[in-house]
Amino acid sequence: MQELLSGSQMKAVDRYNIETLGIPSLVLMERAALAVAREAEKLSKPEDRVLFVCGMGNNGADGLAAARMLVLHGRKAEVLLVGDPARATEEHTVQRRILEKLDIPVNTMDSFPEYSIESPYGLVVDAIFGIGLSRPLAGEAEKAVSLVNRAASGGSRVLAVDIPSGISASNGQVLGIAVKADVTVTFGYEKVGMVLYPGTSYAGRRIVADIGFAPIPHMEPLARTFFPGEKGRLPRRPADGNKGTFGRVFLAAGSAGMSGAACLSAKSAYRSGAGLVEVYTVEENRPIVQTLVPEAVVTVYTPAVENGSEQEKYEGLLKRAAVLVAGPGLSTEPYAGKLLAGLLQEAKKREIPCVLDADALNLLSGNRELFRYLHKNTVVTPHMGEMARLTGKTVAELKEDPIKAAADFHRETGAVCVLKDARTVVASEKGIYINCTGNDGMATGGSGDVLSGILGGLLAGLSAEERQNGAVADLAELGVYLHGLAGDKAAERYGRRSMTAADLAASVSEVLLAWE
Known part of the structure; x- marks a missing residue:
């Protein structure tokens, strides 16, 4: 560093x-x-x-x-x-x-x-x-x-x-x-x-x-920040490990017409080392996810009956989860708010890490009561617009001093704050990290979904002891670094103007191969 x-x-x-x-x-x-x-x-x-x-x-x-x-x-x-x-x-x-x-x-x-x-x-x-x-x-x-x-x-x-x-x-x-x-x-x-x-x-x-x-x-x-060309320290991967060893990512993502977000996030979680990814999404997305991410387990729900009153259901859903990733393409409809509240409550009770992105952040900004479920092993990944909604500040104010903005949010909530911009700032108990990898080609739809998947895949293999010792913050920094390097690889291959989030997800494995 x-x-x-x-x-x-x-x-x-x-x-x-x-x-x-x-x-x-x-x-x-x-x-x-x-x-x-x-x-x-x-x-x-x-x-x-x-x-x-x-x-x-x-x-x-x-x-x-x-x-x-x-x-x-x-x-x-x-x-x-x-x-x-x-x-x-x-x-x-x-x-x-x-x-x-x-x-x-x-x-x-x-x-x-x-x-x-x-x-x-x-x-x-x-x-x-x-x-x-x-x-x-x-x-x-x-x-x-x-x-x-x-x-x-x-x-x-x-x-x-x-x-x-x-x-x-x-x-x-x-x-x-x-x-x-x-x-x-x-x-x-x-x-x-x-x-x-x-x-x-x-x-x-x-x-x-x-x-x-x-x-x-x-x-x-x-x-x-990482030195240019520095290799990240990945979580240990025992030779005799299995799917359970490397962790199960529970991914609450996707809504009608928004299946792509769930697929990109799921693929990226697998690319970054998850043992298993379970996608929790609406019924309409089942055939799409099963086709594009055949490795994933798909569990579906019907929004009309998602009333948030059956906490036992969330206990069952997260029973084997090592990490909860919520938000990509989830929607901000009332049913999604109830679903998120139930999942966050159960995740906090079980003390498993959470990654909150996209619509999960929009739901948080619309319901401050949900802030009570944030803790030191929660990673929030807002871009400047989402951060403005979370904090009530303007984008211009946030851009004036992104370090202070991220640090203030971390101090107030305890969560690891990944404030995404051309230079992403990570604020946590470990201090401030500024990411210097990545490029403007990543300013395309779906890049944030890839990051949430990367973070989920990295966090899935952590032990309880590692989580208590601050490894979530360390891996949040590493995940942002990896995400940017994957973007740089994709830009080399396709050009910054032409690259897509799918290219970004595919490039994750190329970076990790160089780190092995």
Whole structure:
């Protein structure tokens, strides 16, 4: 797992290394600048002119030092300073004096004509603001960011130092205006704001440079994610196991005209390791499910007689279930609400994990009484629209800080919250996980049904002891990661524009094969 820090956490790491451990600030700065200079050389040609746009803080000082290193390597570099020189940091002053002694050109915004940015700079380096920015850009800083982006429109490549100026390091929001970089070199740890949207789209290709930071003992990162290419740790699968060992998924899904959701979820549960899947659906769906998922057991009910008063019926239905998955295509009719209430009550009594998706979430938002059945082994998987209905917030409010939205829901209900978006956030007792796999081709009908099936299949094989020790939260993170990787595999094969949820479900086995 890779740790992701907020801006304030990264500042604390910086202070700890300088003030507590005694590592000189200029030593860390030289290492950071070297990493930037090396990448600048890769992004530019020997004959290119390179412009370093530097603020007055230590981010700008990093840029000044990198400019010097580039010149000493025989490249053509010049500097544009942004901000009040009277507010320059001590390190910034040191680095600028070195540049002056080396006769490296240094301009200020008031002496730098706007038309100069139209000159053919092969590369522009953004070192205006670092991770501490928390207010919208204005004045000279806003103008400088506009100049950098104008250069990019004219063909210059853009390299950001630590984080693109104008992006919040803690939530990825654009603070008025932001630099659109091709590459960002960040130091020590990746920042949350470079992973979440929209920040990640401004950061471009992200490079984490090791400059010698020692971690703060016992500091919990704001979030975690899997390293690129990391293999997930799957539940153990004993060689002498049987259907019962690997668990029975009870899938309450599908309504009239919505059989596809049940089929996709059932297939995905099998693909991710379930021993048996029982689909509980309306009579109309029996022949379709039996045809498309012949491995599944199909149990049917008639909505007209689903009155929710026969709790003994739910005891029988869940008697052998290892996990309950409810919601894909279930409908939000009154009968579905009664069915869900009965199943959730029995699942909580039996202490089996639950995965609630789609219509189960819509039924929850319409009946707050159902929240009492949520617990730490319940996984809810809302997309932004469903989360808005569950919380009463707008989608725009949720997107401003998805980490807080997911964490608040987890704290209030105890459930593992999988808040689905371009960057899915998982909040649980284990903390915050941000998923970085997947692509826009997954924005198609049925993708969420595949995820619910994957989660059900992974959770089905857990023992009671594993459930008590937090394995449900671990597997929720793993399931989201697997779902995204399957989406990436499907995109490679069919293209993001053409892939379907069925392609996604079929790709699950390809990812798992590589993990065996």
